[in-house]
Amino acid sequence: MLLQLNNISKWVHSGGQKVYLLKDISFWVNEGDFISIMGPSGSGKSTLLHILGMIDDFNEGEYTFLDESVHNLKEKYRANLYKQYIGFVFQSYHLIDELTVKENLEMPLLYKKYSGSERKAMVADMLDRFNIVGKKDLFPTQLSGGQQQLVGIARALIASPKLILADEPTGNLNSKQGEEIMDIFTQLNKEGVTIIQVTHSEKNMAYGSRVINLLDGSIQ
Amino acid sequence: MYTLYFKIALRYLLKNKLYSFINIAGLAIGVASFILLMVYIRYEHSYDRFDGSENVYRAYMDYLEGDTYVAGDAQTYNQVGPTLKKEFQEVEDYVRFYRLGKTTLKNQHHILEISDGCVADPTYFDIFSQNLTYGDTRTALTEPNTIVLTASLAQTLFGDQNPIGKTLQFFQGSSTLVKVTGVLPDLDQNSHFKIGYLISYSTLPNLEAVGDNIKRPNWNNNTFFTYLKIDEKADATLLQKKIVDRGMTEVQDERMNIEPIEDIHLYSNKPYEAEANGSITRIKFLTAIAFIILILSWLNYINLSTTKSLERAKEIGIRKVAGAQKQQLIVQSLLESFMLNIAAIIIAIIIATLILPIYNEFTGKTLRFEIDIIQKLLPILGIILLGMMLAGLYPAIVLSRYTPSKALKGKVRTSAQGLHIRKALIITQFLATIILLIGTIVVTKQINFINDQPIGSDLNNVLAIQGEILTNKSDSLLRADFSVLSQELKQNSIVLSTGLSNTYPGDGYDNLSSFMGMTYPDGTINEQKVWYTYEANTDYFEVMGIEFLAGKTFKETPKGYSKDIIVNAEFVKEVGITNVEEALHKKVKFWGRDWNIVGIIKDYHHFGVKNPVEPMVLRYTPTRDVLLVKLNPSVTSVSGYNTALNELQKTWSSVFPSSTFNYTFLDKKFQKQYEEDNKFRDAFKIFTALAIFIAALGLFGLTSYTCIQRKKEIGIRKVNGATIFKILKLLNIDFIKWVGVAFFIAVPISWYAMNAWLQNFAIKTSLNWWIFGLAGIIALGITLLTVSWQSFAAASANPVDALRDE
Known part of the structure; x- marks a missing residue:
């Protein structure tokens, strides 16, 4: 088992009342799963994804990731944990505009202890694998959306994470570009990478092996 | 990793050109201003620093006025030095200077007029740690009729050859032969005592133009500057106390005192100073301005960086x-600050270096960036850099605290505390700006007030013509020559009138005599009061436009001697007569004889209006070395001053064929007294303008920040029908409040500071309420302009754009 959530709840106070963003969420993920989180706007999909990625916290419940109790970890250890095992892919790609494709890929490695030559090799490998060698010196704004998302995925993969968290990865793309991205995810999943995606689209959902349906912060 | 940081920082700076420009420009202007001001302030503090200067003291005279002693005279009697050396073992040695005033040096056809020559004791070289380029310091000033020249003087008179052993003709009234025994390297200008040449003390008896009471060892004539070298182990404070406590039997109501030579330039302002000294108040004000500008640029930097960090939230996420x-994020952010600041400092140094020549012309100093100055400024630059890094730390920490999930959605809001900090920063900026504004207005008002003061004398178109007559002539022959000259000049249509005197308004203490001890018309004897006196001829008052309140000008006497005196209204008041008419034909007694008051003139400012009017006694002379000429303005306005000057010189040369010729415009010379004040005013204006500019840049940044933060709010308001004006009001109201808060803090502070500054002047302008009002309005105006520039764009933007990404 890769991770397990037990009775996770998150709330905010609004107008003197507790408003639940997530309520009593429990599920587990095995290594090699391809899970789709579905649900309407405001159902808490992204919040759940952020909690899974450890970049957002929760108020109640337990989160175990590779036998580590995330809810008990200090921020620094938590950061080390997700740095090592998790890669993020975003709807709006979130590349750094001031960096070239190559530098964007290299960026996460700077925060993990790799030597310069190792970083070079890993970046070259990724550029190769996604067929974007020719684009390595371009800046994100010079790329199409599909190409940007390719770079985004490459960046998420560069440190060989066990888990990819994708927040509507095809949301800003046309259908052809979307299909290409989903094909890449399928391929990655076959290679053993666990994928959790948030999506609106039935079509994208079909690529996954399991679906979690959210409504008003609870699993249906 | 760091190369990537540098890369990203550089690309970021290049991408956001306006932001980078504003930020770097603000810092660079601040730092450049700071450097320039500090170089000047350092220069002012560097006066009279030489090897051993900490043990050199100047002796001066205190005068008893009423019950207390006041600093009476920077100059001393020639017996002060020897007496102090004899009586106090802490005093190792002394050097006396007697200033010769206007003299002429001649080597064959090389003739040079020079006015900063002195007679000096041979101990000069030891006490002032001065070496000679040519000659021997041990013997250079021991023999009579020997002279030591400065290098540039030697160059003018002898060219490149070694002048040791050569003879020169020395003119002052009459001619004396002197032998060159030394050449001084050209001295640094930062001494309060500028020296052109030195003549040995033993030459004094041979100089005809010098009075007998100066030549003899005596306690009558205090016209000597005396400097003492104190044993380095001695307690100077104790010595000073002992000297003061010694009292004086030699002269009544006076005592000797000493002060460190290092303090003279900035702290001493006594009558008969060697030159107009600097002012510590001015230096304090300039130091304050320097730091205010620097701090403003930091605040500006913090505001802008914090503002901009908001836009980088996504990247941080x-x-x-x-x-x-x-x-790691803090390090990266600091690295960016570092780069920005280094760029700003480099640009600042370049700006400062480029401006330095103009700045030198403006300050009238020769400031340089030499290695030692740069070394001395290094700690300051270090402080600047450290301050900037600290300034960079705040935005860095703010930045690193963003929660990633929120940062990615662009939903960062600053904490209430963060807003408080920025509010405090901006209020401080306004505060500094308003204080500087009030300062500028008060300084400008006061200095202009001084400049515009009527001085009681009309100096326009009046020239003082001086020249050394290089032949020995008896007084009576000279008198005849001057009379001929006056007649010839008056026949020229260019000349309105001519007069003679030995000084004039604006000439300062240089050629003015002073004395103590007078018997009043009512028989009261006053031994304590210092009286000033000079000589003038019959026509003097007409030329100078000085009005008579009673009586009239001197009667001409063929002998050239008269017991008549003319006094000013202040004198009449001082001797206790209320009505000027009553003072007419009254007798006073000084210098052991009776004098008859034949005229009372209206008070005029002899020393410039910064000083109160002193009682003045004018004695009669038919011949004196200053020839005053009032030009006819209707003629000079047509033919120009050069033609007039040429004609004057022609006439002068025809009467005195073997002589030199030079002239001074009296109005310009009078204005020169205010030169330092005028420069201070201009400096205040310039640096205030720069400070305001920096503050405006900061404001500009803060507004753009507010507009980003409130973009959505503005959009919603507009969708619901708010007008552009309503939105503008909404965005400007906070700034108006902050200006208001700053204004109310600024008023008492600046009132206190400017009131203290005004105390330095005898005549002061009033601190009207409108000064403060004006400063407030200017600050508010600049604020509204700056803020509206940005907020107008935000207010008129299409609300759909603002709401789209929701």
Whole structure:
């Protein structure tokens, strides 16, 4: 088992009342799963994804990731944990505009202890694998959306994470570009990478092996 | 990793050109101003620093006025030095200077007029740690009729050859032969005592123009500057107390005192100073301005960086998700600050270096960036850099605290505390700006007030013509020559009138005599009061436009001697007569004889209006070395001053064929007294303008920040029908409040500071309420302009754009 959530709840106070963003969420993920989180706007999909990625916290419940109790970890250890095992892919790609494709890929490695030559090799490998060698010196704004998302995925993969968290990865793309991205995810999943995606689209959902349906912060 | 940081920082700076420009420009202007002001302030503090200067003291005279002693005279009797050396073992040695005033040196056809020559004791070289380029310091000033020249003087008179052993003709009234025994390297200008040449003390008896009571060892004539070298182990404070306590039997109501030579330039302002000294108040004000500007540029920097960091929230979010930790983000942010600041400092140094020549012309100093100055400024630059890094730390910490999930959605809001800090920063900026504004207005008002003061004398178109007559002539022959000259000049249509005197308004203490001890018309004897006196001829008052309140000008006497005196209204008041008419034909007694008051003139300012009018006694002379000529303005306005000057010189040369010729415009010379004040005013204006500019840049940044933060709010308001004006009001109201708060803090502070500054002047302008009002309005105006520039764009933007990304 890769991770397990037990009775996770998150709330905010609004107008003197507790408003639940997530309520009593429990599920587990095995290594090699391809899970789709579905649900309407405001159902808490992204919040759940952020909690899974450890970049957002929760108020109640337990989160175990590779036998580590995330809810008990200090921020620094938590950061080390997700740095090592998790890669993020975003709807709006979130590349750094001031960096070239190559530098964007290299960026996460700077925060993990790799030597310069190792970083070079890993970046070259990724550029190769996604067929974007020719684009390595371009800046994100010079790329199409599909190409940007390719770079985004490459960046998420560069440190060989066990888990990819994708927040509507095809949301800003046309259908052809979307299909290409989903094909890449399928391929990655076959290679053993666990994928959790948030999506609106039935079509994208079909690529996954399991679906979690959210409504008003609870699993249906 | 760091190369990537540098890369991203550089690309970011290049991408956001306006932001980078504003930020770097603000810092560079601040730092450049700071450097320039500090170089000047350092220069002012560097006066009279030489090897051993900490043990050199100047002796001066205190005068008893009423019950207390006041600093009476920077000059001393020629017996002060020897007496102090004899009586106090702490005094190792002394050197006396007697200033010769206007003299002429001649080597064959090389003739040079020079006015900063002195007679000096041979101990000069030891006490002032001065070496000679040519000659021997041990013997250079021991023999009579020997002279030591400065290098530039030697160059003019002898060219490149070694002048040791050569003879020169020395003119002052009559001619004396002197032998060159030494050449001084050209001295640094930062001494309060400028020296052109030195003549040995033993030459004094041979100089005809010098009075007998100066030549003899005596306690009558205090016209000597005396400097003492104190044993380095001695307690100077104790010595000073002992000297003061010694009292004086030699002269009544006076005592000797000493002060460190290092303090003279900035702290001493006694009658008969060697030159107009600097002013510590001015230096304090300039130091304050320097730091205010520097701090303003820091505040500006903090505001702008924090503002901009908001736009970088997304990047921070991505980095955090990619595994960046807080410290790494802080380091990156600091690195960017560092780059920005280094760029700003380099640009500042370039700006300062480029401006330096103009700045030198403006300050009238020769400031340089030499290695030692740069070394001395290094700690300051270090402080600047450290301050900037600290300034960079705040935005860095703010930045690193963003929660990644929120940062990625662009939903960062500053904490209430963060807003408080920025509010405090901006209010401080306004505060500094308003204080500087009030300062500028008060300084400008006061200096202009001084400049515009009627001085009681009309100096326009009046020339003082001086020249050394290089032949020995008896007084009576000279008198005849001057009379001929006057007649010839008056026949020329260019000349309105001519007069003779030995000084004039604006000439300062240089050629003015002073004395103590007078018997009043009512028989009262006053031994304590210092009286000033000079000589003038019959026509003097007409030429100078000085009005008579009673009586009339001197009667001409063929002998050239008269017991008549003319006094000013202040004198009449001082001797206790209320009505000027009553003072007419009254007798006073000084210098052991009776004098008859034949005229009372209206008070005029002899020393410039910064000083109160002193009682003045004018004695009669038919011949004196200053020839005053009032030009006819209707003629000079047509033919120009050069033609007039040529004609004057022609006439002068025809009467005195073997002589030199030079002239001074009296109005210009009088204005020169205010030169330092005028420059101070201009400096205040310039640096205030720069400070305001920096503050405006900061404001500009803060507004753009507010507009970003409130973009959505503005959009919603507009969708619901708010007008552009309503939105503008909404965005401007906070700034108006802050200006208001700053204004109310600024008023008492600046009132206190400017009131203290005004105390330095005898005549002062009033601190009207409108000064403060004006400063407030200017600050508010600049604020509204700056803020509206940005907020107008935000207010008129299409609300749909603002709401789209929701």
